[in-house]
Structure formats: C-alpha cells, structure tokens
Amino acid sequence: MKTFFKYLRIYQKFVETSFSEAMSFRTSFILIIIMDIFFYASTLLSVSFIYEHVSTIGPWSKYQLLFFLSFMLALDQIHMTIVSTNFWMLSHDIRTGQFDFTLLRPAHSIFTAFFRHFRAPSSINCIVTFSLMIYYGSKLHLSFLDWVLIPPFLLLSLCLLCQIEFILSASMFWLVEGVGINFLRIQLQTLSRWPDFIYTYTTRKFLTLVFPLLLIGSAPVQFLYDKSKWDYILSMISAIIILGILLHYIWKKSLRNYHSASS
Amino acid sequence: MKSIDKWIKTILISLNKVMAYRFNFFLQVIGPALVFFFVKYNLWNSIYAGNPEKLIQGYNFKEMISYHSWALVVGLLTQGHSSMNLSEEIRMGRISTYLIYPIHFWQFHTAQFLAHQIIQTFICTLTLCCLLFFHVCELPSALFFFQALQLCFIVSLFWFSLQYFAGLLAFWLEETWIIRVILQTLSVFLSGAVIPLELYPQEFVKALSYTPFPYINYYPIKIFMGESLHLFPALLTLGVWIVVIWFLNQMIWKKGLRLYTGAGM
Numbered sequence: 001m002k003t004f005f006k007y008l009r010i011y012q013k014f015v016e017t018s019f020s021e022a023m024s025f026r027t028s029f030i031l032i033i034i035m036d037i038f039f040y041a042s043t044l045l046s047v048s049f050i051y052e053h054v055s056t057i058g059p060w061s062k063y064q065l066l067f068f069l070s071f072m073l074a075l076d077q078i079h080m081t082i083v084s085t086n087f088w089m090l091s092h093d094i095r096t097g098q099f100d101f102t103l104l105r106p107a108h109s110i111f112t113a114f115f116r117h118f119r120a121p122s123s124i125n126c127i128v129t130f131s132l133m134i135y136y137g138s139k140l141h142l143s144f145l146d147w148v149l150i151p152p153f154l155l156l157s158l159c160l161l162c163q164i165e166f167i168l169s170a171s172m173f174w175l176v177e178g179v180g181i182n183f184l185r186i187q188l189q190t191l192s193r194w195p196d197f198i199y200t201y202t203t204r205k206f207l208t209l210v211f212p213l214l215l216i217g218s219a220p221v222q223f224l225y226d227k228s229k230w231d232y233i234l235s236m237i238s239a240i241i242i243l244g245i246l247l248h249y250i251w252k253k254s255l256r257n258y259h260s261a262s263s
Numbered sequence: 264m265k266s267i268d269k270w271i272k273t274i275l276i277s278l279n280k281v282m283a284y285r286f287n288f289f290l291q292v293i294g295p296a297l298v299f300f301f302v303k304y305n306l307w308n309s310i311y312a313g314n315p316e317k318l319i320q321g322y323n324f325k326e327m328i329s330y331h332s333w334a335l336v337v338g339l340l341t342q343g344h345s346s347m348n349l350s351e352e353i354r355m356g357r358i359s360t361y362l363i364y365p366i367h368f369w370q371f372h373t374a375q376f377l378a379h380q381i382i383q384t385f386i387c388t389l390t391l392c393c394l395l396f397f398h399v400c401e402l403p404s405a406l407f408f409f410q411a412l413q414l415c416f417i418v419s420l421f422w423f424s425l426q427y428f429a430g431l432l433a434f435w436l437e438e439t440w441i442i443r444v445i446l447q448t449l450s451v452f453l454s455g456a457v458i459p460l461e462l463y464p465q466e467f468v469k470a471l472s473y474t475p476f477p478y479i480n481y482y483p484i485k486i487f488m489g490e491s492l493h494l495f496p497a498l499l500t501l502g503v504w505i506v507v508i509w510f511l512n513q514m515i516w517k518k519g520l521r522l523y524t525g526a527g528m
Contacts, residue, residue: 025436025437025438027436027437028436028437028438028441031436031438031442031445032438032441032443032446035441035444035445035448036453038445038448038449039448041452042448042449042452042457044449045452046457046458049458049462049463049464050458050462052309052462053319053320053462054310054319057310058309058312059304084421093356175286177284177287177292178285179287179288180284180286180287180288180290180291181290182285183291183295184290185296186295187290187294187295187298190295190298190299190302191298191301191302194302194305194306196429197309198302198305198306198308198309199306200305202362203305204322210488
C-alpha cells in the first residue's frame, strides 16, 4: 500500500508538470483537441455513411458497431492521454542517451519510461469520447450491469493494449532509430479498432490467440452484447497475465542491451 | 548545368539517407498504406459476405476491392513524407546550415521530395504488379493510365507544398505535426480514400466539389479504374492551389526568417 501511494504521488507530479508544460504552448493545446475531434468525426461518419446503404455489417447493426467504435475511441483517448507521448520520447531518449535519467530515478523503469509524460489536451477530449459512448450505449438500451461493467472493461482493455505496446517498444533498445516502431504500434492499433468478425478465420485466430490484438476491443463489447460469450473475457484476462510475465522478462533483457549514447 | 548537378547530387544524398534507415522507411511509409488496405479489404469482405454480386451504390465486391487497391496505389504515389523533419530543422536551429549551403532551403527539400518520389514510384510499381498478378485490379487503357499518373504527380506536388507549408509554421508553433495529422485525417476522409464518394450523402459530395479533396484520391482512382472523367477541372483546381500555397510559403519563409534566432549557434 505504501508503494502504491508513493507511485501515486510521483504520478501526481508528472501530471502537474505536464499540464504546466502544455499550458505554455496554448496553440498546440487547442490544435490537439481539434485534431482528435476531426479523427472521431471521420471514423464515426465513415461507418454511418456505409450503414446508409447496408443494414448490417457482419452480425452487427449500425448502433452496435458505432458503440464498439466509441468504446475504442474512449480507450484510445485514455491511452493517448496517459501513455502515447512516452513511446515517442522513449525512442528519442534511447537514441540520445537521455534514458540514463529514467534509469536513475527512484522508481521502476517501466513506470518512469511509459508514464512520465501526460498529454494534457487529450484529457479534455475524454469528455467527448465518453459522451459518445454513453450516447450510442443508450441507443442500444444497455442494462445497468452493462454500464457498471464498462469502466473495468476499459481498464482491462487499456492494460492489454499497453502491455502489447510496451513489449513492442522494448525492441527500440536493439535498433539505431526506434521511431519506426511507433508507426508499427499505430498500425496495430488500427487493426484492433475493428471488431474481430470482419477478419477472415485465420487472421482472426492469429490476432486473438498468438498476438491478442483483437481481444482489446472485441472481448469486452462482445461480452456486453452476449453474456454467454464469457470465454472472451477469460481469454483477455489470461492474455494480460501471460503478457505481464513476458513484459517483465523482455524489459529486463532490453535494459541489459541498452548502451548509453551519452556516456 | 552546374545547377542541375546540384539538384542531382542532393537527390542522391536524400536517396542514400532514406536507404540508410530502410526499416524505418518501411514502417513509416509503406506499412500504414498496406495495413489500411488490409483493414478495408476485410471490412468490405464482411459487408459483401456471401453475396459478391450485391450492388452497393453501383459497386459489386470485385469493383469495391478494385477501388481500394487503386486507392492503395494512389496513396503510395502521392503521399510523400519528405518534409516531415522540416519543422524539427527550424525548431532546433539546423536551418542555419542551409543559409550557407550553395542550395536554397526550398530547393533542398524539393530535391528530397523528388528522391522520395523515386523510391515510392518503385515501391508502387512492385505493389501494382502484385495486385495485377492476383487479379485484384485490372490495368486500364494506356491513355487512362497515363492520365491518372499525370494527375497523381500533380497531387503529390500539392501534398508536398501543403506539408512544406505546415513545416514552415514551426517558426511560430512548437508542434507542427498536429497540423500535418489534421490535414491527413481531413483528406483521407473527404477525398474518398476510406469509402467511395458515391456512398456519401449527395449534398455533401456537392459541397466537396468546391474543394481540392475529391481530386486527391477519388479522381485518380476512378481514372485508373477506366472511367472517363474530365481532367481539366482537377488539374486547374490543384494547379491554382499549388501556386497559392507556393506564394504563401515564400511569404512565410521571409517572415519566419526574420524571427529565426538560430538556436544552438
């Protein structure tokens, strides 16, 4: 418990400094909010336009898919707020040797590497994505239990997404220029942003069992729509546990491979 | 002659630079286009599930996939990423070196753009060969093919000038990547790269025809698919935009240079 509060206090400082940093570049602050809103609008409108011409995509109706997308957008927004900047900083820090300072801090290196930078403007947009999710959820007449389950499911999805990305980012320690890994990370996010049933059998199995990307969004939403699909949640929790162990091992190995560029 | 030599040397240096980080280049430029195509293929496959002859706004499954495969080709041919580092160079004070180079800043970046175009044309040719081999799309007549290629080159010039413009804003803004992403998101959505414009509401498409967006993707794709479209409005609209942005860039460069402090000198 003591450790938990210690990390909470450190994180509070990280958030405070990120906010004051962001407020000194107000134009960028506003532009990030606009950029995110354009992204939501283009995603949701594209799907709405398709539904003007078809009644279902796979087994899902218009509002089922729009709820799924708004769930993914909400997740994406939390992810962008909490961790996304850190991936870009990590590739820079490894290349320039500034990662030394991350290692010197009196906290776990995964925590300081991936939670140091909080993207303040994106936190404002969480209001928009959560409102969208609530709007489309109400169109589907979700039950009280469903609404209660959404926050822990978002947390589980975030956990799985972060673990996959942390493992992927560890490969930056082996590369001269790790920025390309960030583009790969973004592409994997694109794959996970669509429900699993759109993919062919082999792709679906691969992206669920071997590289559990599709569990991020499909597992919680499929369970919300059909409570008999509890195996999705079980697979998701199993994936989180396995990837957690794997991350611990890979991260240790990666740190051993780090050659401080500044020393 | 000396001037041409300067351009060729700069293009060669830029080619070497890109090839030195091949893995990054693949993940940054080729990867996104391929993944985007893969997702669209799967999405439309599930929409047409079991009924490939179903018509959605005039498109059966084969035509829809053909549309998206040409969208992949157009995307690879037109969307350069050469001016990505431009803003960083301004912010970090690296443009000081350009001021003493025997080549102007815009010339250097235009040469870099041409180098990227050479690589992307090569990659695009390989991609197209694969698509043709697997019968995902068909080649149109030579006339349509060269018309579409011509339009693609103008679109790539348009993109380059727009990205150059966004990069130059680094004289005033801390983060210019945000503007680039906004432009990218808007153009992908409004140009018919995600879904054909026939699927959009009619009023919306009518409004779009006053902007350069349909000419960025939809027009070249349709010409590649063998549809006879008037090329003149597309060339005129994009041409006017390129000239306007070019003048704007000259103005911003002059104003920005007065603000420039040459950090780190």
